[in-house]
Amino acid sequence: MKVVVTGAAGQIAYSLVPFLCEDGVFSSSQKIDLKLVEIPQAMERLNGFVKELEDSAYSTVNSISTFDNIHDATIDADWCLLVGSIPRGIVLNGKEIKERSDLLKINGGIFTEQGAAIGKNAKSSCKILVVGNPANTNALIGKINSNNDDQLWMAMTMLDALRAKAQLAQKLNCHVDDIYRLAVFGNHSPTMFPDLENTFIDGKNAYQTVNDHQWVENEFLPRVQQRGAEIIKARGASSASSAARAACETVRAVEHPTRSGDVFNAAIMSDGAYDIPAGIFSGFPLISDGAGNVDIVRDYVLSDFAKNGLKKTADELLEEKNLVKDLI
Ligand code: NAD
Ligand code: LMR
Numbered sequence: 001m002k003v004v005v006t007g008a009a010g011q012i013a014y015s016l017v018p019f020l021c022e023d024g025v026f027s028s029s030q031k032i033d034l035k036l037v038e039i040p041q042a043m044e045r046l047n048g049f050v051k052e053l054e055d056s057a058y059s060t061v062n063s064i065s066t067f068d069n070i071h072d073a074t075i076d077a078d079w080c081l082l083v084g085s086i087p088r089g090i091v092l093n094g095k096e097i098k099e100r101s102d103l104l105k106i107n108g109g110i111f112t113e114q115g116a117a118i119g120k121n122a123k124s125s126c127k128i129l130v131v132g133n134p135a136n137t138n139a140l141i142g143k144i145n146s147n148n149d150d151q152l153w154m155a156m157t158m159l160d161a162l163r164a165k166a167q168l169a170q171k172l173n174c175h176v177d178d179i180y181r182l183a184v185f186g187n188h189s190p191t192m193f194p195d196l197e198n199t200f201i202d203g204k205n206a207y208q209t210v211n212d213h214q215w216v217e218n219e220f221l222p223r224v225q226q227r228g229a230e231i232i233k234a235r236g237a238s239s240a241s242s243a244a245r246a247a248c249e250t251v252r253a254v255e256h257p258t259r260s261g262d263v264f265n266a267a268i269m270s271d272g273a274y275d276i277p278a279g280i281f282s283g284f285p286l287i288s289d290g291a292g293n294v295d296i297v298r299d300y301v302l303s304d305f306a307k308n309g310l311k312k313t314a315d316e317l318l319e320e321k322n323l324v325k326d327l328i
Contacts, residue, residue: 007084008036009046015244021058031062077122085132100133111141119146136281154266157283159246161265164194183285186313193309257290
């Protein structure tokens with residue numbers, strides 16, 4: 001099992017790599033060859049992390065190697081977790097990067113090269129999860145530059161779904177594990193649309209159980225949509241531990257069959273489902289057969305409120321696509 005992680009000396013990877021090395025994340029019993037990628041300036045920091053990983057003596061790990069280029073790292077890769085990129089909240093050239101979309105030009109270029117390398121070098125069954133922001137449009141850039149239709153490209157919306165579950169569980173005083181079929185549609189941005197109208201808790205519809213549209217529209221949605229910014233404000237750095245857990249849970253969700261009646265969340269290339277235009281990466285409710293096939297669940301019933309939400313987030317994704325047209 002060859003598993004590539006970029007941005008391996010960064011905050012998210014510091015939690016993500018240990019999570020991935022726990023038993024049972026991957027369905028294969030093969031041991032993991034970890035391929036950790038960084039920019040040349042961060043190799044020393046990465047080497048320090050490698051020492052810690054060696055000292056953790058994981059029974060799941062066969063080898064750990066480091067790379068300062070994506071090309072050698074991706075040869076025969078089974079999974080690529082593309083975390084390496086710049087987070088928002090920092091000041092670049094005297095200007096604070098406020099929105100994830102401000103990162104389009106800065107990070108977009110990384111994904112042209114990484115996409116091409118993965119398309120050429122990684123296995124045709126390779127699965128790719130883009131975490132680096134703006135994740136949906138970076139995934140689009142990567143996939144198009146990969147020129148390979150067999151590999152599965154995803155962008156991370158699992159964190160948004162976990163955030164939505166946590167808010168709902170607090171509201172209804174239930175456990176997050178009791179919540180199922182919760183889907184986050186659209187962009188990993190303030191326009192994302194976490195849907196409660198098709199979500200269930202112990203057989204009961206979540207929206208009807210909450211029975212308070214005002215809370216859904218004016219508290220739940222903005223809280224989930226702005227959670228990343230809320231964390232940056234409080235922590236002085238973007239979410240890392242929760243992002244790492246969400247990335248690991250996305251890998252686990254793809255690697256194992258989805259529980260009957262449930263879904264998992266990631267953004268994949270739209271084929272027009274739910275009227276999200278084809279050719280952009282959107283969050284959808286997904287199921288996996290655990291053997292590499294991931295499909296959109298298509299039976300969600302959307303109210304006019306939800307349809308408006310989906311249109312807004314799809315329009316934003318089309319705008320982002322237009323802004324990177326020279327990269328795709
Ligand atoms: P970080 O700055 O701590 O780490 C990023 C690392 O990437 C750095 O070590 C940097 O040297 C490395 N890097 C930069 N360019 C690279 C390249 N071309 N190849 C390999 N490595 C490269 O940032 P972080 O907190 O780990 O966040 C990483 C990204 O994840 C950010 O873009 C952040 O906004 C994003 N993020 C996404 C989600 C999500 O839900 N999709 C959640 C949290 C954070
Ligand atoms: C998040 O949602 O926490 C990340 O995308 C980081 C950010 O910029 O908000």
